[in-house]
Amino acid sequence: MSDRGVEEGPIFSAVSASARQLFLLLRCIGFADKAQVHISEEGLRFSVEESSVMEGLCFLEKSLFTSYAYNHTTARPSTPNSLDSDATGVDQPIFQISLPSLLETLQIFGLTDPNTNRPPWARDNHTAPSTAFSSNVLGMNHVCRLGYDASGSPLSVVLEEASITTTCELTTYEPAFATDIPFSRKDLALKIIMRASWLHDAITELASTSPTRLTLVARMQDGKPYLALSASGSLGSARVEFNNSKATTFAPTATNTTQSDTSPSLLLETFQLADPTAKVVNSYKFDMIQKAARAMAVATKVSVRGDAQGVLSLQFMIEVEAGKVSFVDFRFVPFVFEEGDEGDEVEDALEDDEVDHSEDDS
Structure with a gap:
């Protein structure tokens, strides 16, 4: 970790109240071994590709998180030919991670509904209608903290359930592809x-x-x-x-x-x-x-x-x-x-x- 990162804080940190929501969204593109992560002020963009003929994109907007902080001053200054820089003139962080490892981490506390372990008469069967992502259906409403300190640092994933805290650090790699499959929305x-x-x-x-x-x-x-x-x-x-x-x-x-x-x-x-x-x-x-x-x-x-x-x-x-x-x-x-x-x-x-x-x- 660089001294600059220590002084100015991490590039990115966010807290989600539901690890399951993140898991099910990212699992939609879980057909590849590596996912490319693009951090910006608006959210996290995960992309995967196969044989240059297929691409999957999943965007986790900042509104999905209870707190979201992106510190552009910690990121690297942009180069003259940089295509992924923001208005402040710094490169937005782009790196690859192991997508299967991230998915395994997000479900580390399990996918079962704890309500099913209770006797029938003790279950709450009168709740409001739920979506497929509701916590009472999924039973995995664990707090998830994500962090990325500095360029080259691992992606930190912290899961909290009651008094149990699990911390995982996923190795980050250099991005493998620079552009998306071209798609013209105007044509x-x-x-x-x-x-x-x-x-x-x-x-x-x-x-x-x-x-x-x-x-x-x-x-x-x-x-x-x-x-x-x-x-x-x-x-x-x-x-x-x-x-x-x-x-x-x-x-x-x-x-x-x-x-x-x-x-x-x-x-x-x-x-x-x-x-x-x-x-x-x-x-x-x-x-x-x-x-x-x-x-x-x-x-x-x-x-x-x-x-x-x-x-x-x-x-x-x-x-x-x-x-x-x-x-x-x-x-x-x-x-x-x-x-x-x-x-x-x-x-x-x-x-x-x-x-x-x-x-x-x-």
């Missing part, structure tokens, strides 16, 4: 908002065919928003369709199809295409999409966005407590197909099925 090809649980159910359904690719098709069909997710693999092929009048699961190898009529407000709540007359078709690695399954399972809504280059963003809104939400974002680089490649075959198959459906309705 969107599509934007769709829907229930995250429906996306989770669709991906689970499609996974049964052991697919390698997921193809997304979005267009206006008969004046109504239409979204289709299709996948094919060694065990067959399947497709899940969403529009504002029904949700249909269609498997070409099956004898029956299933569909359910649902209120339009519960399906594609928002559907925007840059060109309403165009069809948006892109394919992605299925196993990469599956890595966002944990976020799909706990989120309430998801924003599905694609830019003009085909980069896909899945932004999940997660309710951490009543009236408070956090966001976890995933970005995926699409497959680039040549003319006559498999991408055209998938699109042609969807068009053929569309014709079949119109004939059945007539």
Whole structure:
């Protein structure tokens, strides 16, 4: 630790009243061994990536903490070419840590609900409705203190439960990647908002065919928003369709199809295409999409966005407590197909099925 850090205090310190909230948010991006941490005045930004074609971003806003202190005067002065400096002219701290180690530390006191250890007549069964992150459901409302003293110092994690205090220091490493997967919010090809649980159910359904690719098709069909997710693999092929009048699961190898009529407000709540007359078709690695399954399972809504280059963003809104939400974002680089490649075959198959459906309705 440098003398300057001792004199001016740590670069960062924060206190959270619930270690479980931090754990469940960070577990959404827990598919990588290392997470890159970016400390700023607004909060902590955790990012992970795989093979440069997928990235997961989790931002812990300062409002999640009961106290949050960022001392920019302790950080290193910025270099002339620095891209991560704030208005004071200092570099914002960026480093890597072992994400599995951090997750293990946050759950060191266990995940069970202590209320279940009490006899049934002694349990409080008349509490107010709770979210998935409420302490009475999770049973892990331990105080968590985070600290980062100076550049190169370990990340300190202190957990407190009653009279027990556990202190862990996680080794920090040099950052491994400098930039995020580029995603142009100003040049969107599509934007769709829907229930995250429906996306989770669709991906689970499609996974049964052991697919390698997921193809997304979005267009206006008969004046109504239409979204289709299709996948094919060694065990067959399947497709899940969403529009504002029904949700249909269609498997070409099956004898029956299933569909359910649902209120339009519960399906594609928002559907925007840059060109309403165009069809948006892109394919992605299925196993990469599956890595966002944990976020799909706990989120309430998801924003599905694609830019003009085909980069896909899945932004999940997660309710951490009543009236408070956090966001976890995933970005995926699409497959680039040549003319006559498999991408055209998938699109042609969807068009053929569309014709079949119109004939059945007539």
